[in-house]
Amino acid sequence: xxxxxxxxxxxxxxxxxxxxxxxxxxxxxxxxxxxxxxxxxxxxxxxxxxxxxxxxxxxxxxxxxxxxx
Numbered sequence: 001x002x003x004x005x006x007x008x009x010x011x012x013x014x015x016x017x018x019x020x021x022x023x024x025x026x027x028x029x030x031x032x033x034x035x036x037x038x039x040x041x042x043x044x045x046x047x048x049x050x051x052x053x054x055x056x057x058x059x060x061x062x063x064x065x066x067x068x069x
Contacts, residue, residue, distance in 0.1 A: 013043040
């Protein structure tokens with residue numbers, strides 16, 4: 001239950017950051033836009049980090065990084 005609340009708060013922070021940056025850009029407030037984009041970026045990165053790993057069927061293989069190949 002705690003993970004769900006955490007992810008919900010992160011999604012709210014992501015959406016609030018994106019909305020706030022849009023409003024700040026339209027109002028030409030640089031500091032507000034930068035702060036909102038920082039909030040959205042951090043929330044998005046944490047959400048990506050919390051994303052469950054897919055494709056764990058073959059447990060005996062070494063982890064494969066697509067960027068290296």
